[in-house]
Amino acid sequence: MTTIDNRKDILLLLLYSPGRGENSNEPITGRTRLVKMLFLFKEEALPYFKHETDIPEDEFYEFFPWNFGPFSRDVYDDLTFFTLRGFVEANEVEENTLPESAAEWEEWLSLSGSSISDESISEYQEESFRLTEKGCDFAKQLYETLSSPQRKLLREFKKRTSIVPLQALLQYVYENYENMTTRSTIKEQVLGTG
Numbered sequence: 001m002t003t004i005d006n007r008k009d010i011l012l013l014l015l016y017s018p019g020r021g022e023n024s025n026e027p028i029t030g031r032t033r034l035v036k037m038l039f040l041f042k043e044e045a046l047p048y049f050k051h052e053t054d055i056p057e058d059e060f061y062e063f064f065p066w067n068f069g070p071f072s073r074d075v076y077d078d079l080t081f082f083t084l085r086g087f088v089e090a091n092e093v094e095e096n097t098l099p100e101s102a103a104e105w106e107e108w109l110s111l112s113g114s115s116i117s118d119e120s121i122s123e124y125q126e127e128s129f130r131l132t133e134k135g136c137d138f139a140k141q142l143y144e145t146l147s148s149p150q151r152k153l154l155r156e157f158k159k160r161t162s163i164v165p166l167q168a169l170l171q172y173v174y175e176n177y178e179n180m181t182t183r184s185t186i187k188e189q190v191l192g193t194g
Contacts, residue, residue: 016135025131034079039070086134089130113147
């Protein structure tokens with residue numbers, strides 16, 4: 001039997017779960033949105049979700065205050081891990097890229113030791129993320145081990161955090177988690193006080 005016991009499982013479950021509609025594997029657009037979604041999941045859903053799982057709370061994604069609110073390089077690392085192993089696919093989207101998204105990408109590159117000038121790295125382009133067939137097969141096994149309340153929580157959480165514009169999601173985070181905005185360079189802009 002498959003056991004949900006680490007943060008990577010939650011990332012896969014979040015991608016697999018239905019959200020707005022009835023279908024599983026609805027894409028999530030943008031790394032920044034995904035980071036903020038996982039931050040909010042840790043703060044608001046994980047305490048209720050982790051019953052019946054083996055996820056140690058202290059081994060979930062660690063977030064720290066950064067220029068654009070809560071940030072975790074581990075989210076980017078895990079996304080890259082699953083992309084390289086054929087579990088997740090990224091597709092460019094025709095959506096306006098917020099400066100925050102491009103800056104978070106650059107921050108991850110610098111933290112991971114990559115250089116912005118690397119030939120393999122082009123200008124930042126917003127992407128949507130979804131599971132491949134291989135990823136769906138694995139995540140479905142995880143999803144089937146969830147209780148009905150866990151599935152409902154996951155679905156409602158994904159719907160609530162994926163249908164709102166990214167700017168509104170940022171505003172929610174900034175208004176409710178001020179401790180994560182202490183280093184923010186866009187606090188006034190996001191909160192409309194600047």
